[in-house]
Amino acid sequence: MYKMMNNFKTTLLLSGLMGLCLAVGYLLGGQAALLPALVIGAGMNLLAYFFSDKIALATMRAVQIGPNDDPALWQIVQTLAGRAGLPMPRVYISPAPAPNAFATGRNPKHSAVCVTQGLRQMLSRDELEGVIAHELSHIKHRDILISTIAAVIAGAVTWLTYLVFWGGSGRRSNPLVALILMLLAPLAAGLLQMAISRSREFEADRLGAELAGSGRGLAQALQKLDAMSRRIPLPVPDAQSNMFIVAPLTGSDMAKLFMTHPPTNERIERLLRMRR
Template sequence: MGNLRTFILMAAMTALFMGVGALIGGTTGAVIALAVAGAMNLFAFWNSDKAVLSMTGAREVDARTAPDLVAMVHDLADRAQMPRPKVFIIETDQPNAFATGRNPENAAVAATTGLLRSLSREEIAGVMAHELAHIRHRDTLTMTITATMAGAISMLANFGMFFGGSDRDRPGGLIGTLALMILAPLAAGMVQMAISRSREYEADRLGAEISGNPGALASALQKIEALARQRINPAAERNPAVAHMFIINPLNGRGADNLFSTHPSTANRVAALMRMQPAAPAAARTGIPRVTRHRGPWA
């Protein structure tokens, strides 16, 4: 159901993009808009992971520089029967994490130093499993493309004010163009946010299955949200376009399931995870090691 909803929402985004082009330049405008979208998405397909990692200041770590974290991610990836992603760490006190990459073979997960210091190992494993679920579902590519198209729609709407021909050629004249400038980016943003929210629920579900501990992931979400209200993530504040990629909104702690939220309500996510708890196998029965808080440095 989640994949079907994402497909429908992305189709709506594509139609909206072409519609904006058509309103600005008729059939030619629609064709040009589609060509521009294709070029932007092609660039995003190949470079999205590098761009996001650079914007957040993430540094790559390995088995020598962060042995515990890398071993945990590799173990979870092996249990999920997927390629092992690269592992990155972001220097910030705010606990958070995200995944990026165009496909499971070219993916990366990133965790903040605040996450590694504030959560137990079981909670960190739940967060990392959530991010691996995003990779397995190819959500990272979906979210990059929708973000690119949302930005392109906003750009086209602004261009329409200046390059859309005479008022006589514009549907609705000047008033119609002004409405287009306001409503088109708003609609694109709403589609982008809806896709993000739907994918978070799916990643929670699969992440809980990978880690074998829905309760640990639920506890991690609650801790991250509480601390995100108190601690600033400077990289995310400078680049708010990446906010939807984090497991919890890094810009603020207000998560409401409404049209203008990039993340679902944490309370709703926790409730869904706790409903999985009775049916989920215990960590010891799935082979996920039950570990205590690590006393040494993570990185």
């Protein structure tokens, strides 16, 4: 049921992106622009479905590693993936000093786990296992596709709205309408992010604790990551903040509109209440 719901949400998001492209096309050029808008919408859908993971990894300047590059990290991912009944995902390390992690991809066979250098240096083995188990839980629940697509679409909402503002002509470029659209773009993107549900983090914490054998390591990791992420900015678009294990400090005043994580303290309390 959980996977079916995520598949439905993914279809809904992609359909919404197509509808948005058609609406913007009509605002800019009337009926004559609907066909080009349809082509652009189809292209964006293909980009969101097949390449959203590559976009996310490129944004983080992540580098794929093998078993000899970081044997301890690789072994943890391999062991937990086997425990979860998942194929081995690709493993990446980002040079970012801000401690964080995320999983991405369109399905378990085409998935990746990425940790930052800051996280790799900060956590103990038990804490790292908790983080990796959490990210593998997102892969198992197929949260990764909807998260990465939502990030792409949230960015597209803002881009298309600015296109209306600057690209309109004639009666369709009503300044008041365009201004309202521009002001609503960040809010629309934030609401889109909220649509992917904060409960997925609780569920990933729960399954992650089961995979790791205890919730204590993940709880300790969350406490460290939350504290340090408030101090060290992570230079990623606000639209991608939903993908990370803790909400990153992006340095933008708009970041609060994109918050999709439940309070970290609540997540930690739930984990500590779980029995081994």
